[in-house]
Amino acid sequence: IHHITHNGGLYKRPFNEAFEETPMLVAVLTYVGYGVLTLFGYLRDFLRQWKIEKCHHASEREEQKDFVPLYQDFENFYTRNLYMRIRDSWNRAICSVPGAKVDMLERLSHDYNWTFAYTGRVIKDVINMGSYNYLGFAQNTGICKEAAAKVLTQYGAGVCSTRQEMGNLDKHEELEKLVARFLGVEAAMTYGMGFSTNSMNIPALVGKGCLILSDELNHASLVLGARLSGATIRIFKHNNMQSLEKLLKDAIVHGQPRTRRPWKKILILVEGIYSMEGSIVRLPEVVALKKKYKSYLYLDEAHSIGALGLTGRGVVEYFGLNPEDVDVMMGTFTKSFGAAGGYIGGKKELIDYLRTHSHSAVYATSLSPPVMEQILISMKCIMGEDGTTFGKDCVQRLAENTRYFRRRLKEMGFIIYGNEDSPVVPLMLYMPAKIGAFGREMLKRNIGVVVVGFPATPIIESRARFCVSAAHTKEILDTVLKELDEVGDLLQLKYSRHRLVPLLDRPFDETTYEETED
C-alpha cells in the first residue's frame, strides 16, 4: 500500500505515496453510467436538431446556416449533455471572505440548470473545504488587514502601468528582496498573476532548438507556456523517474530529431504538489538526474510554498535540499499567502535577464499595493520576523490537520490519492451521477466541497478535492469527517479494499467514544 523508498540515501524521510487501483466492478459500472448518458445525449441532440425540443445552447442565426459552422457542436457533446445536468455544484457565488467558514448565495434552477435564479437567501457559515487557504491568511481581520488598509489609503488600489514603464513601486523592490530571502535564492521577481507567470516566462527562457521535459499531469499554465515557447516538448509519466531518465538519455544520445545536433537547453518542468492528485514530486531524484545529465530544472511551487517544510519554505525544505540546486523556482502568492500574483526566484543573472525579456514585465500590470502588503505581512509572519510564533504555529497546525484528516479518511474506507503530507486530498467518486449527488448532499449538510469531473481528470476517475487549512480547527474537521462518513454510507463511496488498522495513539476525544458505542 505504502511505497517507502530509501533511494540510496537520497531521501531523509519516508516518502509515502499511494494511488489505489480502481476496483473492477466500479470501473465497469462507471462505463455503464457514461454509456447510458451518451445514449440519452444522442436522443436529446436528435430532439434539439429536429426542433421537437427548445435549444438552449448557442447556435447561429437562420441566415448563417449555410456558412461554415461557427459552433462545433460535437465537441461540446459532453458539456451539453453531462456538465449542464450537474452544473449547480460549480460556480457557486460566495459573499464573504473564504476562510474556514464562508457564506454562500442560494440559487435555484427551474429549467434543469440552463439558467439560475438567486432566491436572495444567504446560506451562512458553510464549512469551506475547497479554498486554497492552506495557512489561513484569507481573513478580513487582524494585522494583515490593518496593514493592507493603511497601504490602500497611502497608495490607492490601482497601479495603472506595466512593470517596465511606471508600475515599479518601492514596495515591489521591498517585496522582491523579502521573497529572495524567504526562498534562500539570490534574487526574485514578482508578477501580477500566477498563471501568466508560467505562461509568459517559459517562452522567455526556452525557444526553438531547446527541449522541454514536462510531467504528464502538469498544470495548464505550464503546458501553455511550453507550447508558446516553440521548443520541442516530451512528456514523461507522472512522477516516474525511470521514464524521465530514459527521456534524458535519449535526448543526450540522439540529439535533435533530424539534424542530430545537441539540444541547446534541456528544461525539466515539474510541480511541487500536483493539485489534482495530491502527490509530491520526487525532488531528490529529479535533482540528481538533472545534475547527472546537465539539464535545468523549473519547479512550480504553486501549492507547496508555505504548505510543506518545517518553516513553510516549500518542497525544497521538505526534502532538505539546497535551494541553489533548483534553477528556476516559481510559485504563487494565491494559495498560502492569501493574496494574488506569482514570483520567480533564482540566480541574479537569470532574474536580471527576465526583467528585460519577460512578456509579463513588459505588458502586464504589476502587483497592486494592498495585495503586496498582504504578502509582505504574511511572509514576515511565516518567517517569524514579526516577533510572534503565529506563523510557525500555522505551519505546524496545517501539517497536523493534514495527517489527521488523511488518516481518518483512509480508516473510514475511502480511496484517497496522493502523498501522506500533502494538504490537497482527492477523494475518489468514479461514477458521474455521484459527482452531482456528492456536491448537493454536502451542501445540504452545510459543507462546501469542490468536485472535479472529466476534462480535468481521466474520464472514470472523477473526484472530490478537499484542501485542508490551518484555519480549520479540530472540531471543524471532526464535523466534516462525521458528515463524510454519513454521505459515504448513503452514496456507497467506501470503495477501498485495504482497511487501515486504527493506530493506538489516536487522540481520546468524543469521536472515539462514538465509535466504540457500536
Added chain:
Amino acid sequence: MDIKHAKDYLYWLYYQYLLITCCYVLEPWEQSMFHTIFITVFAMVVYTAYVFIPIHIHLALEFFSQLLGDQRESTVAIMK
C-alpha cells in the same frame, strides 16, 4: 418501526440504482423512459430464464448420464 426500516432500506436501494445507472441526473420523462426500457429488458431476461433454463439443465444432465451410462455398459460387455 420495522415497516419504516424496510421502506427506508428499499428507498436506499432505489437511490443506489438511480446513482449507478445515472438516472439521478436525468429529467423525469427521461427517467420514466429508462425505467420502462430497463424493466422490459429485465422481464425478458427473467422470462427466458424461466422457459429455457430447466429444459437445458435437463438435457445436459441426460447427456452426461448417457455418457457415464455408456461407459458402464461397455465395461460390463467386455467383462462378459
